[in-house]
Amino acid sequence: MRTLVYLAHPRPDRSEINAPMFEAARGIEGITCVDLYGEYPSFEMNVDREQQRITEHDAIVFLHPLYWYSVPALLREWQDLVLEHGFAYGHSGHALDGKVTFNAVTCGAAAEAYTPEGANGAHLRTLLMPFEKTADLCRMRYLAPFALFGAGRAVEEGRDKSHLAEWRSLLKALRDDTLDITAARAALSLNGFTAAGAAKLEAV
Template sequence: MPQNKILILFAHPLFEKSLVNQTLVSRIPKSNHITFHDLYEEYPEFDIDVKREQVLLEKHDIIIWHHPLYWYSCPPLLKQWIDMVLEYDWAYGKKGKALRNKFIFQAITTGGAKENYCETGRDRFTIPDLLEPFNQTAKVCNMSYLPPFVVHGTHKMDKNEALDYAKTYAELLLFLTKNEINPEEIKNNFYLNEWFLKIKSNG
């Protein structure tokens, strides 16, 4: 069975100060099938090389937008990336078939606890609710949008807890490269982490 290739589009404007993300990134498995692409390091002046990004996308089957959740959205460079790279007649539009049937999901870190992200909570919306614009973007590009991998409570998180998340993230990545993905089954889950923990405990 051919393996899935994963592209992690990582966007963090202050990576050097993020313990959780450093832990997550440091555990990403070294594999020919996983490409880690650090957007803020590649384009510190926001001069995104659209052609290069498109070629990169074409070479992969699963795309991950890996970023902290700032003001209920992504960091500015990732928005810029979306605006510039997902071109008409390439990503969407009549001739835009380049991303068709690729999988995409978000790997998100947030300071708030999961309890806050609900109708009665401080943040009033669930994370998937807040990520609707990304979901819709993926849909326009004919991609299959999967639930997000979410790390909650980063403000209070210690090294060990972060390490637990990092291990799960790493295992998830490896699993995705090696197994066929059944989107219908995955989409029934709220978070990708939950689904993965479930199938792990099942066997």
């Protein structure tokens, strides 16, 4: 699949996880990488260019930290302006039909917080429902989120390397059409879906 990764991070210079994930994606042949804040520091979105970009790809990945249970503001701006009626949805809006999309998210809180019993009272996939419903409206195929929890402690705890390895293998699987899309749509999380991810889960 022609795969596009959008990074939405307002301060990549301070990012411990998203910036290395973006760099890792840039190092993979055949993956298109766009730094949204880098391209639009004043929020002056080029809607035609973005619509062209997503039209030319089969998988659209949003790489971002979780901010207030949602995405950084420029990604919301992107949604508001790029996903136009008549382009992305509506009777004559079929540009995104069948495309695959998911959120690659880093969260400050620990994994236990993102459970029905935990502090946030719901799984991350449930909290990201606006993104899933937007994808549904645009007739896209929404996959479970790929997540790193406890992101602020990942580097000191040495969890960043395995996450990066799993991220690389996930992007390659998308690119090479080897990801089980049906299972990825049904799951709570994309973590563990590739060989690198499965090995990591087994080691825990």
